[in-house]
Amino acid sequence: MKEIKPAILMFVVFTIICGGIYPAVVTGIASVAFPRQAKGSLITDKSGKEIGSALIGQPFSEPRYFWPRPSSTTDFGYNPLASGGSNSGPTNPDFIKTVGDRVKALHDTGVTGDIPADLVEASASGLDPHISPEAAHVQIARVAKARGMGEEELAKFVASHVEERQLGFLGEPRVNVLELNLELDKL
Incomplete structure (x- = not known):
């Protein structure tokens, strides 16, 4: 039972990092560096x-x-x-x-x-x-x-x-x- 709490916490943290923060950063960089391509050419x-x-x-x-x-x-x-x-x-x-x-x-x-x-x-x-x-x-x-x-x-x-x-x-x-x-x- 004590492994469940850290597992859920890690799931939430990695979901926020990999599903929210990372895509937002990459999208932001692409929008600045390649604005035409980032919008679909x-x-x-x-x-x-x-x-x-x-x-x-x-x-x-x-x-x-x-x-x-x-x-x-x-x-x-x-x-x-x-x-x-x-x-x-x-x-x-x-x-x-x-x-x-x-x-x-x-x-x-x-x-x-x-x-x-x-x-x-x-x-x-x-x-x-x-x-x-x-x-x-x-x-x-x-x-x-x-x-x-x-x-x-x-x-x-x-x-x-x-x-x-x-x-x-x-x-x-x-x-x-x-x-x-x-x-x-x-x-």
């Missing part, structure tokens, strides 16, 4: 209205926009509360049909040749805001035609929005679709 329009996050993909389907990587989240695409992949493998008939339908849809818009996997397969989280530079490149003809731009001009614009590897060696070069589309709308 939110992107705002000209009027200051929040329109999305640089960390979560957004659905785009109009021909004048670059299309993102497909989302496999439930209820609706890019649902952050339902983050997760489909867990379907390359031998799953539903997965094969879904990928085939996506490839056909891209071919129907005028995309020719090989289609990068990130345009037809969802990411593990279903929320990835980036596509590969190759995935952006195969969409240039469609977007340029819809916007009345030259393909060469648009290709240079896309190239200027490629994010390189982090620290020069982590990850792959990528393009944030939301940021690219917002910048295109400003032109």
Whole structure:
């Protein structure tokens, strides 16, 4: 019985320290050192209205926009509360049909040749805001035609929005679709 009182006291003390004080200190430091990131890397329009996050993909389907990587989240695409992949493998008939339908849809818009996997397969989280530079490149003809731009001009614009590897060696070069589309709308 005499061990119960110290155990309960330690439980209360560690709950206050680990569940209250530590998270408050870390949040405070993050808010001062990285204010934009601590608030979710939110992107705002000209009027200051929040329109999305640089960390979560957004659905785009109009021909004048670059299309993102497909989302496999439930209820609706890019649902952050339902983050997760489909867990379907390359031998799953539903997965094969879904990928085939996506490839056909891209071919129907005028995309020719090989289609990068990130345009037809969802990411593990279903929320990835980036596509590969190759995935952006195969969409240039469609977007340029819809916007009345030259393909060469648009290709240079896309190239200027490629994010390189982090620290020069982590990850792959990528393009944030939301940021690219917002910048295109400003032109």
